[in-house]
Amino acid sequence: MYKIGIVGGTGYTGAELLRLLANHPEVEVTHITSRSEDGKPVADIYPSLRGHYDLRFSVPDTDTLAQCDLVFFATPHGVAMDQVPELVDRGVKVVDLGADFRIKDTIEWAKWYGMEHRTPDYAAKAVYGLPEVNREAIKGATLVANPGCYPTATQLGLIPLLEAGIVDPAHLIADAKSGVSGAGRGASVGTLLCEASESFKAYGVAGHRHLPEIKQGLQAVSDKPVGLTFVPHLVPMIRGIHSTMYATLTDTSVDLQALFEERYKDEFFVDVMPAGSLPETRSTKGANFCRIAVYRPQGGDKVVVLSVIDNLVKGASGQAIQNMNIMLGLPENMGLTHLGMMP
Amino acid sequence: MYKIGIVGGTGYTGAELLRLLANHPEVEVTHITSRSEDGKPVADIYPSLRGHYDLRFSVPDTDTLAQCDLVFFATPHGVAMDQVPELVDRGVKVVDLGADFRIKDTIEWAKWYGMEHRTPDYAAKAVYGLPEVNREAIKGATLVANPGCYPTATQLGLIPLLEAGIVDPAHLIADAKSGVSGAGRGASVGTLLCEASESFKAYGVAGHRHLPEIKQGLQAVSDKPVGLTFVPHLVPMIRGIHSTMYATLTDTSVDLQALFEERYKDEFFVDVMPAGSLPETRSTKGANFCRIAVYRPQGGDKVVVLSVIDNLVKGASGQAIQNMNIMLGLPENMGLTHLGMMP
Amino acid sequence: MYKIGIVGGTGYTGAELLRLLANHPEVEVTHITSRSEDGKPVADIYPSLRGHYDLRFSVPDTDTLAQCDLVFFATPHGVAMDQVPELVDRGVKVVDLGADFRIKDTIEWAKWYGMEHRTPDYAAKAVYGLPEVNREAIKGATLVANPGCYPTATQLGLIPLLEAGIVDPAHLIADAKSGVSGAGRGASVGTLLCEASESFKAYGVAGHRHLPEIKQGLQAVSDKPVGLTFVPHLVPMIRGIHSTMYATLTDTSVDLQALFEERYKDEFFVDVMPAGSLPETRSTKGANFCRIAVYRPQGGDKVVVLSVIDNLVKGASGQAIQNMNIMLGLPENMGLTHLGMMP
Amino acid sequence: MYKIGIVGGTGYTGAELLRLLANHPEVEVTHITSRSEDGKPVADIYPSLRGHYDLRFSVPDTDTLAQCDLVFFATPHGVAMDQVPELVDRGVKVVDLGADFRIKDTIEWAKWYGMEHRTPDYAAKAVYGLPEVNREAIKGATLVANPGCYPTATQLGLIPLLEAGIVDPAHLIADAKSGVSGAGRGASVGTLLCEASESFKAYGVAGHRHLPEIKQGLQAVSDKPVGLTFVPHLVPMIRGIHSTMYATLTDTSVDLQALFEERYKDEFFVDVMPAGSLPETRSTKGANFCRIAVYRPQGGDKVVVLSVIDNLVKGASGQAIQNMNIMLGLPENMGLTHLGMMP
Incomplete structure (x- = not known):
């Protein structure tokens, strides 16, 4: 042990x-x-x-x-x-x-x-601990920086597009939504049940600390300069992150569904859902999975990616254990195979 | 009476x-x-x-x-x-x-x-019943088509930009979020408390009925063709709509805050909040107000507009009564001056 | 004014x-x-x-x-x-x-x-400001002590039984449930959304400050010594109190429904619901009403009373305004006639 | 397998x-x-x-x-x-x-x-599948009737008192509260998020199907006739049952805390909490545990027992698997050792 x-x-x-x-x-x-x-x-x-x-x-x-x-x-x-x-x-x-x-x-x-x-x-x-991108480096790392919650959901959603070089990287948008547990357990008025439930709001619009982290990760897989507008929102629920991402296609001939399925076909924790799916955060509640769906509304030049995780699991502690498993040479999903809790 | x-x-x-x-x-x-x-x-x-x-x-x-x-x-x-x-x-x-x-x-x-x-x-x-745009026509109308909930929040947020002609109208994005009451009172599995609470998801990504309505309203105030990507989401709460809108500025010299304040200075039901504000849907809970904030993150060329309403009030029945008051020659805010319920 | x-x-x-x-x-x-x-x-x-x-x-x-x-x-x-x-x-x-x-x-x-x-x-x-019991004294009072939230819901539910002398006053039970706003707006870990939502618990079981207040009010209308077991609980919602009260009938010949209807027939703010009703706290959300139903399960010797209010309105600020109206000689329901918000 | x-x-x-x-x-x-x-x-x-x-x-x-x-x-x-x-x-x-x-x-x-x-x-x-009472019979059973959710929480709370013969069994009260998942996944207006959230109500006051089941279980461990008033309530949350039970002590010399600890000392799934504890339903969310606390408010003759479970786990599927393990000769807690999800 x-x-x-x-x-x-x-x-x-x-x-x-x-x-x-x-x-x-x-x-x-x-x-x-x-x-x-x-x-x-x-x-x-x-x-x-x-x-x-x-x-x-x-x-x-x-x-x-x-x-x-x-x-x-x-x-x-x-x-x-x-x-x-x-x-x-x-x-x-x-x-x-x-x-x-x-x-x-x-x-x-x-x-x-x-x-x-x-x-x-x-x-x-330090090695940035997003195993789906940096697995080999994590294997030999002594110090791993576990990614933030928004960065995990957002990078997993945009990276296939940037790696394939089929979107304009200068005008990316990530409209992200998080459950309240992302704010931590400290006593504060803003996260009281009476303040945060039955309401919805954006925050950090002028600038959020996860913005430079996401940009760094996206830039690493893009040849051209990455521009990102990132707006996080607070959802009246305990757990879950939903990142809705918008990009403009520079190549509309690509089969987006196939691209995502291929990118993540060997990833135990990333589930590319069938075309037309609507990922719900609760499908990952308590579990270390990321579920993704990709759309091209009305066949236009915009691609919309939906990505959901549990912010405390794949967005924090679960991913940390995934990294631990890799660092210790254990099976990557050991102790993390349990399912999301629905309902 | x-x-x-x-x-x-x-x-x-x-x-x-x-x-x-x-x-x-x-x-x-x-x-x-x-x-x-x-x-x-x-x-x-x-x-x-x-x-x-x-x-x-x-x-x-x-x-x-x-x-x-x-x-x-x-x-x-x-x-x-x-x-x-x-x-x-x-x-x-x-x-x-x-x-x-x-x-x-x-x-x-x-x-x-x-x-x-x-x-x-x-x-x-029929006259489209958005009083902040069509007040004069509503006064003489016999038949008023009351706007949808998403269209109300989204049009009020984007119209000042389009009227001023300072954004690229071809690539607008509205990432909108609604409480569950928008789905009505019919019995359905998807809106059960056990299915819709403690979760967040997008829906209608491929195409939602409010898209053509919003586009029609935006096109009416724009010289150039309007293109809009509209993604609605379901929030685990009863009431409230939050529309987060993204546009690219074609003129970055405009004082956005002043533009919005000027546009709505005579509108009883539209509250342009001070710069840096984060409108919460609950500030309009049960009331006929729309609260709006406008941002230009990191001083770039993107404008972000946040607009909140109560979908059942300014997004439906309250606006209907506002229209009724106008049609009957009564003070426009009669019976609608009560405040949002916080908490 | x-x-x-x-x-x-x-x-x-x-x-x-x-x-x-x-x-x-x-x-x-x-x-x-x-x-x-x-x-x-x-x-x-x-x-x-x-x-x-x-x-x-x-x-x-x-x-x-x-x-x-x-x-x-x-x-x-x-x-x-x-x-x-x-x-x-x-x-x-x-x-x-x-x-x-x-x-x-x-x-x-x-x-x-x-x-x-x-x-x-x-x-x-000071005059204890429960108008349905002390209206005449309130009229002439300079200082009114506005009742607590649990005491309002519970006294209104038990007083008809005690006034009529048809229950054993020594073994009363009030199992009460409150929304989280009863705990106030102070920052504290226990009332964070992440701590108080999706959960239910009792508190103050060993003794709660509202116990002596309720007992004082009940004793005032009973000839015999009052004994009360009072257990409050925290409900994962913002507003509302539901008090479920249990007493043993000493006279099973009384028509309980008629007794309650008669007691409150002139009370604008107390609504005795038809037999078989199940009062929901939300029917009083934002409004100054108390709704009550009374049961005798399986025709036995136990009476069960259900009483609901909005803890911030009839349980606090609304009742305070009701008292103000009485003290200032205004119509008792002035400014308080608005309805509960459903949904 | x-x-x-x-x-x-x-x-x-x-x-x-x-x-x-x-x-x-x-x-x-x-x-x-x-x-x-x-x-x-x-x-x-x-x-x-x-x-x-x-x-x-x-x-x-x-x-x-x-x-x-x-x-x-x-x-x-x-x-x-x-x-x-x-x-x-x-x-x-x-x-x-x-x-x-x-x-x-x-x-x-x-x-x-x-x-x-x-x-x-x-x-x-059929053998009634409450392992903490019927373990031996379950071992040899072919057909096990898995207990209801309210009956599980309530029997585990009252049985120690009845087995010890220290309360009046004729006047028991169980005021029970359940999350909405107890109503199942069928589409119905009453369990829509917009109807059941932000509200609290009793139901089945005149008589609920779990009443005869609970009485049968209590009667089985009591010499004298059992009388029970049982009032269930609907809590605006997905999972969890909290049963608050009231009984009158016929022997006030007993150490209640010790009695409960002794009764359940060998039970893996029943956790008698330290004196003064307030069990939260969420401490059992997703897990097969029952947590119990016992009180004697103000040192009087009333005993109050608080018992919480996850209605879908110890109140249904988890207990069913516990029974399966016993019937198949497997370790009773196999596959059921995971912890509750907090937050």
Whole structure:
């Protein structure tokens, strides 16, 4: 059994790691940290864990964490950049679910995250953990930057078009919608049930931190400069992301359905649905799948891609475990084969 | 007191007419029809009406309806086109909340609605009831075609840009989201709480009936041909529409905020919010307002417009009453000044 | 126009007062206070108020408030008890929506609210503002203690039985359920959408502050000692209270339906539904009504009463305005005749 | 691998069986029937099953089903009573998730279910599948009647009190609340999102079909006649049951917490929470657990028990698989060890 640590275990992605890892046959969570809940049993925070974990939260300590084979960081940005380097230097594998190592251009990163990047060398050598694009690099990585939720759904939806070079990359649009759990478990007025339910709104229209991450990923597979308008919205539900993407075809002769099916034919976690399908976020609820459908409305020159994931699973903790499996040489879908919960 | 009739009163728009008209000081609902509920008190269907209406449903009868000053049709498409002409010929004012008279090109209409249009002459002379565009024509109209919900939110958002001629009209995108009440009160699996809550999906991507209606309205204010990609989505909430619109600026020197404020400065029901605002659908819940915000992300050449309404009020019954007020020479906002319900 | 002040206007009951008073023909809100939002327009907090109120929040000041004809206190417990006495002494009418003056036994009050009661004389002379029981006293009152939400729904459901003396008062049970807005607008983890939606739980089982208030009200209409088990629950919705009450009949010959209908036949805001009805909280959503149904399952000796209200209206701000109307000599239902919003 | 059949696979309990069995290591679903969907792949109805099941629905056929080791019936009442006997006679094990074989008194059954019971002999020999009470009998059973959802939550909550003989069994009260999935997947107005969300109501107050089932189970562990008032309510959420139970203690010296902990100390699926806990339905979402808390408010003579389950898992399909495991001699929790999904 591999020993696993979790730093920052009280938030939703930490809890989701615990839920998913509870039934993983080859790993065991041996350490979980939280400064605020030091000494408290994890099941006190999440009663759903009662009977499955004896674990207690402890204050993060590098020597203790260094005993793990792999450590997940589920911390706000700015934390991992300080704590991860020493672990990595001591040979511990790390998957960071936060934003610290996702963007190679740390000057750009600093602009969006409002702080200096203190360990740009590690950002430089971190592997961006989107297995459907970077699988080989992940296999040998010590440090993996787990993608954000919007970036996962959006990149998986647009990459086949850009790789094929059949759309104008300068005028891409991603109109994305997320359940409220994307905002985390912190107490705030805006995500109270009475404020966020029975309503719908856009946010971050002027600029959202996932924009540079998505652009970086898209640029990596495009010869020409990528321009992206990205507008996220808040959906009155707990889990799920739906990204609706619009691009203008430069080649209308391509069979889009075949293109997507071919691109993802060997991907266990990406399901290209039959032509005419309407992916629902709930079909992925609790599961590590991404479902995609592609349209060309009225046979015009616009392509519309619909992509859905569970933001806490394929958009965070599930993908982190997928990366862990790859890094540890385990079957990529181990512990992740359970189905979405419908209804 | 003006006498008002409602044909097809058991659905959500019929119920909403009853709710809103209950406190209107100058009109009285004297007739309400339903074939299936003939003889039943309206309060048996909607207990919220108990104590406010003694009215019973009756089978629709033209002679009886002809005694009304104005009749609302809240019927599925295909019904009003047969029943409205005789009423109109007898001088009764009619506001049709359905789709029968919205589209001037009845050949196009037939294509989208799957049936012949049997009274194209009346479609030709009907006035499209978007008061913020057609107020003068509505004043003298006998027959008003009340706009659809998506078309209301979307036209109010895009018209200022098209009227000013500062965007490329050939590549407009409207990514729209609606609460479930837009699907009506009919029993269907897809709109069950267990199917539609805790999920998000697009629908009608290949083509939705509101597309030709929106295009007709946009084309009317544009010199050049309008091209529109319209993708509606289902939001797990009861009421509300949010339309997110994307256009490419052909003139980036215009002050977009000032443009919108100027366009709607005399409109009681359209609220252009301060720059940087994020309109929430719930701010219009139960009320006849449309709230709009306009953005130019990262100062680029894309304009993003956010427009929210309550689909059952400004998107249906409230706008119908607004039209009624105009047609009857009453103050346009009479009976419609109540505020949105937050939370 | 009567001048109205609101102390503590940023919470849900303050916002609801503003929404309801916006269309009241005889009063005008001239002052609204908030220490934290001093100087901010009220519409910045609640965009639904945009265009209806020019009002800004100000720091509470007794001299300013004393210019009002009536002041609502929508403050956490412990605030009104200090600020109200001077206003009352200067002849200003006050309706306190908080808990400070509801319980006559201020020793008991102190036990449940965890602080000394600093102005017990005012608690003694305050009138408990349940109009259906205390209308005459409210007419002449300067200080009215507006009932809590659970106490309103529960007392209206049990009082007819106790007044008639046909149930065992020692073993009453009230199993009550509330929407999340009852917990207020403060940021807290427990009322986040992700924590409170898609779940149901009891709380306050060991003892809830509304218990002594309900018991006091029930005891007032019963000759024998009242015993009550009260268990509140949290419902994943914004508004609404449903109280399900159980009592054992000591006289099974009484026509329960007739008893309730007779008791409330002159009450505009209490709707005794026909036998066999199932009151839904949504039938009162946004409106000041209480709907009640009474059952005797399987003809046994148990009576079951179902009572629903909107916790923010009849359970708080609507009832406060009802009390205001009575205190100012206005028609009791002025400004409160609008209907519940369905759907 | 044991071969498993499912009769009536299109409803929620059928879908949940498929979801849960997909990862069960010792069984394989080989047949699934649906008259209406004959020939259709199961993943067309539930996209969450895509990639996991190649299975297609077929018309039920006894010879085919007889090849299974065990067949689940997930059919409306009245179906299993006709089809099950022949299978059972041919030695096939059956777990009926419907109501046909739950009640021994088939005259009483007929009264509540509105039809004659056509195979009372099989009702007589069926074993009631509540493992925490009937484990030994289930081991040797060929036909198991899987309990209803309310009966599971309520019996597990009250049985310890009745077995210990410390409450008055004649005046029990169960105030129960269920998510909407308990009403099934049939299209009906009452369970539309627009009708059932943002509202709360009781139903079946005059008498609900689960009442005789619960009474039968309680009577089986009580010496004295059991009287029960049972009021179910509809909660605006998909999954979950919360039963709040009230009883009068005849012996107030008992340590209630210890009593419950002792009763369930060997039960994997029943979690008696620490004193003072407030079980949330979501802690069991998607999982086969029942969580229970017990209270004696204000140290009086009333005991309050709170019991939560997922109505589709421990209240239906999960318990059915638990019974299957027992009947097949497999570890009782095989395939059922996954945790509840929070958030």
